[in-house]
Amino acid sequence: MSAKNVTLDPSPQEAPNDSEVKYRQLFDNLIHGFAIQEIICDEQGKPCDFRILEVNRRWEEITGAKAEDVVGKTAREMFPEVEDYWIEALGRVALTGEPARLENYARALGKHLDLSVFSPRKGQFASVCIDVTEKKRTVEALQRSEARFRAIFEGAGVGIALVDLSGRLQDGNAALQNMLGFTREELTTKTVAEITHPEDLEKNHDLHQDLISGRRDHYALEKRYIRKDGRTIWGRLNVSLVRDSTGRPDYCVGMVEDASERKHAEEELHRLNEELEQRVLDRTAALDSANKELSAFSYSVSHDLRAPLRHVTGFVNLLEQHAGASMDEKARRYAGIIADSARRMGRLIDDLLEFSRTGRAELKRSVVALAPLLEEARRECLRDAEGRNVQWKIAELPEAAGDRSLLRLAFVNLIANALKFTRDRAVAEIEVGLAPPEEAAEDAVVIFVRDNGVGFDPRYAGKLFGIFQRLHAAEEFEGTGIGLANVKRIVERHGGRVWAEGAVGQGAAFYVSLPEARGFE
Amino acid sequence: MREPGSILYVEDDERDVELTLGALEEHHLANGVTVVRDGEEALDYLYRRRGFQERPTKDPVLLLLDLKMPKVDGFEVLRQIKSDDRLKTIPVVVLTSSREEKDLITSYRLGVNAYVVKPVDFEQFVGAVKDLGLFWLVVNEPPPPGKSGR
Numbered sequence: 001m002s003a004k005n006v007t008l009d010p011s012p013q014e015a016p017n018d019s020e021v022k023y024r025q026l027f028d029n030l031i032h033g034f035a036i037q038e039i040i041c042d043e044q045g046k047p048c049d050f051r052i053l054e055v056n057r058r059w060e061e062i063t064g065a066k067a068e069d070v071v072g073k074t075a076r077e078m079f080p081e082v083e084d085y086w087i088e089a090l091g092r093v094a095l096t097g098e099p100a101r102l103e104n105y106a107r108a109l110g111k112h113l114d115l116s117v118f119s120p121r122k123g124q125f126a127s128v129c130i131d132v133t134e135k136k137r138t139v140e141a142l143q144r145s146e147a148r149f150r151a152i153f154e155g156a157g158v159g160i161a162l163v164d165l166s167g168r169l170q171d172g173n174a175a176l177q178n179m180l181g182f183t184r185e186e187l188t189t190k191t192v193a194e195i196t197h198p199e200d201l202e203k204n205h206d207l208h209q210d211l212i213s214g215r216r217d218h219y220a221l222e223k224r225y226i227r228k229d230g231r232t233i234w235g236r237l238n239v240s241l242v243r244d245s246t247g248r249p250d251y252c253v254g255m256v257e258d259a260s261e262r263k264h265a266e267e268e269l270h271r272l273n274e275e276l277e278q279r280v281l282d283r284t285a286a287l288d289s290a291n292k293e294l295s296a297f298s299y300s301v302s303h304d305l306r307a308p309l310r311h312v313t314g315f316v317n318l319l320e321q322h323a324g325a326s327m328d329e330k331a332r333r334y335a336g337i338i339a340d341s342a343r344r345m346g347r348l349i350d351d352l353l354e355f356s357r358t359g360r361a362e363l364k365r366s367v368v369a370l371a372p373l374l375e376e377a378r379r380e381c382l383r384d385a386e387g388r389n390v391q392w393k394i395a396e397l398p399e400a401a402g403d404r405s406l407l408r409l410a411f412v413n414l415i416a417n418a419l420k421f422t423r424d425r426a427v428a429e430i431e432v433g434l435a436p437p438e439e440a441a442e443d444a445v446v447i448f449v450r451d452n453g454v455g456f457d458p459r460y461a462g463k464l465f466g467i468f469q470r471l472h473a474a475e476e477f478e479g480t481g482i483g484l485a486n487v488k489r490i491v492e493r494h495g496g497r498v499w500a501e502g503a504v505g506q507g508a509a510f511y512v513s514l515p516e517a518r519g520f521e
Numbered sequence: 522m523r524e525p526g527s528i529l530y531v532e533d534d535e536r537d538v539e540l541t542l543g544a545l546e547e548h549h550l551a552n553g554v555t556v557v558r559d560g561e562e563a564l565d566y567l568y569r570r571r572g573f574q575e576r577p578t579k580d581p582v583l584l585l586l587d588l589k590m591p592k593v594d595g596f597e598v599l600r601q602i603k604s605d606d607r608l609k610t611i612p613v614v615v616l617t618s619s620r621e622e623k624d625l626i627t628s629y630r631l632g633v634n635a636y637v638v639k640p641v642d643f644e645q646f647v648g649a650v651k652d653l654g655l656f657w658l659v660v661n662e663p664p665p666p667g668k669s670g671r
Contacts, residue, residue, distance in 0.1 A: 303588075303589050303621075315536070
């Protein structure tokens with residue numbers, strides 16, 4: 001223990017006694033700074049400075065000054081920046097003898113000091129000094145943090161609630177107040193159950209129990225809230241648990257987003273979907289009924305239009321039988337034209353009905369072997385080519401997926417077409433083969449039917465497949481102009497495509513692409 | 522050649538009647554053809570009702586039946602005949618303008634014996650009527666009289 005060259009007592013003794021040693025030890029080992037000072041007053045008796053009489057080690061540490069440098073000096077000599085408020089307050093204690101607790105900033109030290117001051121004798125004061133700078137900073141940081149979180153809490157766009165473990169609201173921010181229509185004061189009297197829609201209570205309760213029992217550390221829930229005005233709103237809730245420093249559940253923080261608009265949008269979407277479905281049903285029903293009407297129409301065409309035609313041909317014939325002898329050349333020619341026209345119209349009606357049937361008939365898809373199908377079609381057409389020299393060249397054909405009877409009709413039309421337009425060739429050459437698939441539809445089978453007939457002007461290739469479109473005069477080649485339209489309709493109903501190549505006098509080739517059999521279940 | 526029996530011809534279109542009779546006449550098959558103008562009359566004739574109590578006792582050996590007729594149509598006539606034990610043995614030939622699949626199916630389901638679409642072409646029409654007259658009246662053996670089809 002180092003003896004210091006300072007006096008504790010204005011009347012020093014040569015040898016310190018026991019109590020003085022004890023006091024000295026206590027003095028030096030005190031964890032707080034300690035000093036004894038003497039007040040100095042001006043002429044008016046007003047404190048203007050003080051002299052430092054004695055300091056301990058901790059005081060040296062707090063002030064950064066050594067005892068041997070400061071003892072006997074005045075505060076203003078040592079610390080010129082010392083604030084007047086220190087001197088005033090300390091002077092009051094020294095002069096009145098009333099102890100005081102002073103907490104303030106000491107600019108000279110750059111520190112916050114907490115001083116307990118008392119006066120051991122008139123004109124002197126002793127101070128116990130605690131450096132509270134660090135504590136002060138912590139408190140300030142805490143205050144800043146508190147202010148920051150308060151600002152976030154209050155300014156947040158989502159509703160935020162602090163809820164204690166029993167479910168009572170401790171606080172609710174402006175967004176939540178707004179959402180639910182309660183003031184903060186009203187909110188803090190409520191429990192979560194009181195603002196929750198009855199149907200969502202159980203679910204919410206279970207999740208809350210999971211949270212505070214530690215089975216989960218947060219939960220999310222879409223639930224309905226009851227507003228103050230009784231209206232129900234949808235909210236998307238996210239709740240986290242906050243634990244205290246010992247790890248025990250303390251309270252819950254809930255964030256609520258107003259989901260009413262989204263819910264509304266969902267409901268609207270749902271409603272629109274249902275409406276759409278209903279409209280599809282209605283439209284299908286309308287289409288069905290239109291189809292039925294069309295069926296009835298073609299039925300009546302088939303039945304009622306044929307009868308008068310039959311009468312025209314029948315009675316023209318009877319007329320010829322009865323008056324034939326007395327009719328001149330012209331009259332007989334007219335009668336012939338009448339009969340021929342009626343026949344043509346009969347064929348037109350038949351073809352038209354067939355065309356309408358190919359459009360309406362339900363597609364009965366299966367795997368169709370094209371080779372036998374083509375052979376059937378060829379045989380059927382041969383009846384019209386009796387006595388003609390026709391050279392057939394038919395490649396091996398694969399299978400396709402489609403409606404067999406419709407595909408058969410399509411090939412009958414294509415072959416009949418080829419036979420018809422090669423009629424004036426000495427040797428008709430008809431080739432049926434497989435073409436490479438188109439780039440855009442590699443999973444298709446492309447079949448062509450090529451002939452060496454009269455061909456067509458490629459400028460009119462687009463018209464070939466139109467209904468009632470004919471590229472030849474009726475006198476040249478008979479026909480109603482429906483055959484190729486039928487082919488096109490059948491192929492397109494299968495999802496395929498038809499096209500033609502040719503030139504006048506150089507034959508024609510017709511291509512049809514059909515779905516391949518592979519992949520057909 | 523057997524003595525041809527009588528034909529009951531059910532047809533509402535008088536021009537068709539004239540053409541058909543003309544075709545039958547040409548081949549001497551028109552004797553004993555009775556023409557009625559709709560399904561109701563056909564049934565009255567067969568059941569000897571209303572104006573037909575006095576008709577010959579012998580039932581016709583062939584019924585030529587149009588399908589689309591006012592009042593009672595051909596299908597209904599066909600249905601009643603084919604569900605009557607006495608009448609069901611009479612061969613019925615539908616002679617119609619319709620080649621609609623559903624008409625064919627309905628007719629055969631109801632037990633029609635033949636289905637002929639009236640050709641628009643007169644020559645073909647005459648040929649068809651002649652063929653069916655000859656077949657049913659001459660070639661075909663009718664069921665023995667008085668025996669039910671059961």
